[in-house]
Amino acid sequence: MSTVRAPAPPSPRTATRAQAPALEAAGLGYRIGSTAILRSVSLRIDPGEVVAVLGPNGSGKSTLVRLLLGLERAPEGTVRFRGEPLAPRAPAARLGLVGLLQRSPLFAGTAAANVAYGLRVRRVPRGERARRVEAALSGMGIAHLAGRDVRTLSGGEVQRVAIARATVLEPYVLLLDEPGADLDVATRRRLLGDLESAVRRGRGATLIVTHDPREAFTLADRVYVLEDGRVSQHGTPADIVADPASPFIAELTGAELVVDGRVEGVREGLVEVAMAGGTRWLAVPASDPGEWPPDAPVHVAYRPEDVALVEPGGDAASTPRNRVELTVAGLAPLGGFVRVRLAGAIPLVALVTRDGADALGLEVGGRVAAHLKAVAARAYPAGHGSVRVGLPAAGQAPGNADGVALPGRPR
Amino acid sequence: MLEALARGLGYLVSNIAGVLEIVLLSLRVSGAAVAIGLLVGLPVGVAVGVGRFPGRRLAVAAIHTGFALPPVVVGLFVYLALSRSGPLGDLRLLFTPTAMVIAQSLLAAPYVAGITLAAVQAVPESVRQQARALGADPLWALATHLREARLGLGAAVVAGFGAVISEVGAVMLVGGNVQGETRVMTTAIVLETRRGDIAAAVALGLVLLAIAFAVNIALTRLQQGPGSLARSARPAA
Numbered sequence: 001m002s003t004v005r006a007p008a009p010p011s012p013r014t015a016t017r018a019q020a021p022a023l024e025a026a027g028l029g030y031r032i033g034s035t036a037i038l039r040s041v042s043l044r045i046d047p048g049e050v051v052a053v054l055g056p057n058g059s060g061k062s063t064l065v066r067l068l069l070g071l072e073r074a075p076e077g078t079v080r081f082r083g084e085p086l087a088p089r090a091p092a093a094r095l096g097l098v099g100l101l102q103r104s105p106l107f108a109g110t111a112a113a114n115v116a117y118g119l120r121v122r123r124v125p126r127g128e129r130a131r132r133v134e135a136a137l138s139g140m141g142i143a144h145l146a147g148r149d150v151r152t153l154s155g156g157e158v159q160r161v162a163i164a165r166a167t168v169l170e171p172y173v174l175l176l177d178e179p180g181a182d183l184d185v186a187t188r189r190r191l192l193g194d195l196e197s198a199v200r201r202g203r204g205a206t207l208i209v210t211h212d213p214r215e216a217f218t219l220a221d222r223v224y225v226l227e228d229g230r231v232s233q234h235g236t237p238a239d240i241v242a243d244p245a246s247p248f249i250a251e252l253t254g255a256e257l258v259v260d261g262r263v264e265g266v267r268e269g270l271v272e273v274a275m276a277g278g279t280r281w282l283a284v285p286a287s288d289p290g291e292w293p294p295d296a297p298v299h300v301a302y303r304p305e306d307v308a309l310v311e312p313g314g315d316a317a318s319t320p321r322n323r324v325e326l327t328v329a330g331l332a333p334l335g336g337f338v339r340v341r342l343a344g345a346i347p348l349v350a351l352v353t354r355d356g357a358d359a360l361g362l363e364v365g366g367r368v369a370a371h372l373k374a375v376a377a378r379a380y381p382a383g384h385g386s387v388r389v390g391l392p393a394a395g396q397a398p399g400n401a402d403g404v405a406l407p408g409r410p411r
Numbered sequence: 412m413l414e415a416l417a418r419g420l421g422y423l424v425s426n427i428a429g430v431l432e433i434v435l436l437s438l439r440v441s442g443a444a445v446a447i448g449l450l451v452g453l454p455v456g457v458a459v460g461v462g463r464f465p466g467r468r469l470a471v472a473a474i475h476t477g478f479a480l481p482p483v484v485v486g487l488f489v490y491l492a493l494s495r496s497g498p499l500g501d502l503r504l505l506f507t508p509t510a511m512v513i514a515q516s517l518l519a520a521p522y523v524a525g526i527t528l529a530a531v532q533a534v535p536e537s538v539r540q541q542a543r544a545l546g547a548d549p550l551w552a553l554a555t556h557l558r559e560a561r562l563g564l565g566a567a568v569v570a571g572f573g574a575v576i577s578e579v580g581a582v583m584l585v586g587g588n589v590q591g592e593t594r595v596m597t598t599a600i601v602l603e604t605r606r607g608d609i610a611a612a613v614a615l616g617l618v619l620l621a622i623a624f625a626v627n628i629a630l631t632r633l634q635q636g637p638g639s640l641a642r643s644a645r646p647a648a
Contacts, residue, residue: 069544099544105537108559117555118545165545175544 020083022047022205023068023097023173029076030063030229037063039230040077045173045205052208052216054252055226061209062102064226065177068207069099082172095122098171102178104162111153111161112137112146118169136168137161139198156187160194167198174199175207180215192218213252217241225249245286247380250301256349258300261379263292271379273298277345281322283377297382306376307350309340309360312367322372324348328364331357338362342370419613426611434618436508437595441576443512448519448571455520456527456567461539461556474528477521482514483580489514490584506587511595514581519571526570530563531556569626576622 021044030038038060045051055061066072068079070086070093079086081093098118106114112133119129137143140160145153150161159179166174179195180188196219199206210216216223217237225233225240233245244250247257261281264272270282271292283300285292292298312325326348330341338357340350348370352360360368423430459470491497493505493513504510538559542552557564579597586593588602596615603612 066540071540071543094543094548095546098546099541101537101541101544103537104541105535107538107542107555108561117542118547121546121548121551169546 019047024080027077028067028074037229041231043224045207047205050199050206050219050221052220052223053226054210054213054216054223056211059226060229065209069175096172098166098169099175100162100166106150106158106161111148111150114161115165115168117165132168136164140164140194156183156191159191163195167202171204173205177209247299247301255301255303258346261298261300263294263296263298266292270374273300273379275346279324282374283379284375286378286380291381299380299382301378302372302376304349304351306372307348308371309350309352310369312369322377325369328362328366328368415609415613418610419617422610423614430614433594433596433599437576440508440511440595441515444515444519444575445572447516448523452520452523453527456524457531460528460531474521474525478525482518482578485517486514486581486584506589506593508593510585511582514585515575519575522571522574523567526567527564530560534559572626
């Protein structure tokens with residue numbers, strides 16, 4: 001009997017651009033009734049690369065996964081595996097493209113039998129099978145669970161078995177859908193650590209689909225952000241954190257949003273924003289100057305660690321700093337830091353060191369002045385790339401719906 | 412009541428040959444009927460359970476109607492079909508064990524199909540999708556799906572067997588309760604009770620109960636696998 005095997009993956013990261021992408025989607029569209037689930041989604045994963053698709057619940061992730069795995073035919077657009085259109089019954093794609101579905105169900109039996117499943121499908125001889133199963137279980141730190149009935153495993157253990165069941169196949173492309181979902185924080189952190197080593201050890205390409213920015217930014221070389229069924233930004237984690245294309249993405253990268261504000265004008269490359277309570281802030285524009293007509297509503301995003309707290313009163317003239325006096329509404333210790341919730345005209349969140357908080361004598365109900373450098377505030381036209389709700393406003397061409405990387409903007 | 416029980420046991424011991432003949436015929440007829448019912452009902456249940464085709468809802472409704480088929484009515488239709496003037500009258504099958512198998516198969520098939528359907532649908536579709544995503548072809552993935560449904564599939568066998576071995580209406584009509592030829596446990600119990608031979612009726616009733624019990628034990632073993640007791644004794648996680 002001939003042995004059917006997946007094509008050998010290339011060696012890690014020596015893949016050249018000349019090679020066909022390991023997996024490539026072009027213009028994927030999908031609708032249920034009149035609701036668009038995916039709109040012209042394009043992405044590519046090169047051989048050996050680790051890529052993440054980051055999107056909130058309801059952004060179309062699960063549908064995208066089904067189409068990329070060929071579990072369902074794309075009604076619009078194409079999926080190519082190693083340059084060939086993905087045909088549901090083509091063995092090469094079936095065996096070289098492996099997916100770990102969200103809440104992947106384990107099959108009845110032992111952990112080892114589950115990990116052996118795909119190897120049986122590929123008719124890997126018994127001896128090699130046993131060796132690879134053992135290696136995969138050890139790789140996920142669960143060698144001791146090999147003989148256990150899967151019904152007796154904890155949630156974290158189940159997910160480790162599910163990951164081992166996929167990685168043991170050493171596929172050309174491994175697709176992981178929400179590998180860390182439904183786990184408690186500590187279990188999840190340990191799992192992701194082991195997952196990262198497993199992914200980096202493997203020679204194939206990996207696509208991680210997740211709602212968790214930490215998963216995407218720590219595991220992936222490149223990240224696609226999926227919003228409302230379309231790719232709203234794409235780049236390296238560093239690029240996206242430095243220059244989030246929408247307020248939503250800014251929030252994903254840990255920024256906080258101040259929603260209220262209207263454009264007063266553009267001055268020396270900064271947007272002047274009239275904030276609630278009569279204050280005027282300066283912020284870095286997050287898109288072209290043409291999009292800043294006077295009186296247009298804007299969102300301002302900032303990172304809590306960029307907010308400096310000082311004694312109230314005193315000099316308010318330092319121009320490049322945005323300033324507002326607020327009331328301390330809440331104090332939450334966070335390691336060596338204190339997260340300060342501030343209420344007032346412009347509600348803010350600040351992250352200050354514990355020493356700093358002590359020196360200021362911060363207490364709930366007390367007054368404090370918050371400073372934010374203009375370069376640490378980013379202004380987004382309201383409605384651009386929609387914040388959590390609804391469809392993107394018509395006419396606001398995002399210019400990136402086809403998955404092309406946004407050019408880095410001068411900062 | 413207790414006295415009847417004692418007399419029944421006495422009858423069982425003293426008339427073991429006669430009782431055995433009836434019991435064996437019952438098992439043969441109902442066993443064959445369930446086998447045929449499985450042959451038809453299992454594929455139909457699986458197809459309707461996992462398939463996507465027009466008319467699927469109608470098929471589900473038809474199967475559920477089959478659950479409620481009164482044995483007497485099925486017996487009546489088979490009787491009409493097999494009677495001298497019926498369309499299959501030339502086969503001269505009426506009042507033979509074959510006729511009884513035909514009638515009970517018609518009762519067993521919807522049972523098996525219905526319980527198979529429920530068992531197959533109880534397995535989340537993600538099982539088959541995950542199997543496919545690990546490289547299984549559609550047939551292999553379906554086998555994986557059915558393996559996850561094996562508890563329910565075992566139940567289909569037992570429920571089908573339980574339904575036909577205990578029914579009396581159909582076998583009475585098409586078998587005729589001819590001694591030594593088509594007399595099975597249920598028809599014999601009816602006859603003996605009517606004749607006032609309570610001991611014989613109770614004896615057969617006890618055997619029927621014992622068979623039901625044995626089949627259920629077998630099913631439990633089948634579902635949980637050997638050593639299931641040892642495994643459940645170990646603490647989880």
